[in-house]
Amino acid sequence: GPKVLQIPSHQIIDMGQMVTLNCDPVSNHLYFYWYKQILGQQMEFLVNFYNGKVMEKSKLFKDQFSVERPDGSYFTLKIQPTALEDSAVYFCASSLWGGKDTQYFGPGTRLLVL
Amino acid sequence: GDSVTQTEGQVALSEEDFLTIHCNYSASGYPALFWYVQYPGEGPQFLFRASRDKEKGSSRGFEATYDKGTTSFHLRKASVQESDSAVYYCALGDLRQGGRALIFGTGTTVSVSP
Numbered sequence: 423g424p425k426v427l428q429i430p431s432h433q434i435i436d437m438g439q440m441v442t443l444n445c446d447p448v449s450n451h452l453y454f455y456w457y458k459q460i461l462g463q464q465m466e467f468l469v470n471f472y473n474g475k476v477m478e479k480s481k482l483f484k485d486q487f488s489v490e491r492p493d494g495s496y497f498t499l500k501i502q503p504t505a506l507e508d509s510a511v512y513f514c515a516s517s518l519w520g521g522k523d524t525q526y527f528g529p530g531t532r533l534l535v536l
Numbered sequence: 537g538d539s540v541t542q543t544e545g546q547v548a549l550s551e552e553d554f555l556t557i558h559c560n561y562s563a564s565g566y567p568a569l570f571w572y573v574q575y576p577g578e579g580p581q582f583l584f585r586a587s588r589d590k591e592k593g594s595s596r597g598f599e600a601t602y603d604k605g606t607t608s609f610h611l612r613k614a615s616v617q618e619s620d621s622a623v624y625y626c627a628l629g630d631l632r633q634g635g636r637a638l639i640f641g642t643g644t645t646v647s648v649s650p
Contacts, residue, residue, distance in 0.1 A: 423582060455637065465580065465625065467637035478637060513579050524570070525638055527579035
């Protein structure tokens with residue numbers, strides 16, 4: 423199926439530092455998403471993004487979080503500053519359209535905040 | 537709010553056993569239902585979806601029928617293999633809304649022994 427890439431696969435940083443997670447979505451997709459999964463728990467939605475704007479965000483998407491996709495490059499999730507509770511696996515997804523259209527997920531970035 | 541319930545947290549089977557994972561949903565809009573499978577260290581992989589009453593989705597020997605009356609989308613496979621060991625997620629989308637977040641169930645860990 424369609425491939426979503428994520429860079430890096432693992433990241434360890436100290437609390438208070440900034441981190442940027444990068445996502446290379448499927449090339450013709452228009453909608454982009456970030457989800458968070460704490461070890462052993464279910465996937466939880468953070469934010470979605472379309473046409474250069476955040477469309478919807480959850481309570482988990484704190485003020486320290488931001489997303490962008492400058493000029494069709496990577497779709498990024500930035501956390502500044504990081505907190506211990508940000509340790510999780512972050513999955514990027516993309517879909518061609520919204521609604522019932524399928525979201526395809528990347529392999530995740532495993533973030534550990536010390 | 538909208539929600540997805542997966543009854544089974546863990547299922548242990550032997551090869552060639554029949555698998556059933558129950559998924560029920562509650563939605564106020566126009567639901568689309570999805571099944572994803574997640575292997576260790578990877579992102580969720582799309583299995584199939586359905587968005588109309590009595591529509592059947594299927595892939596790799598797995599199948600589920602969307603039942604609007606019972607608000608269910610139960611996953612079934614007639615004869616499992618060791619390679620089917622993974623976590624299975626039922627997810628809920630919305631037909632109306634572009635780029636709507638998926639709501640995931642808590643996941644079912646399936647372990648198949650040879």
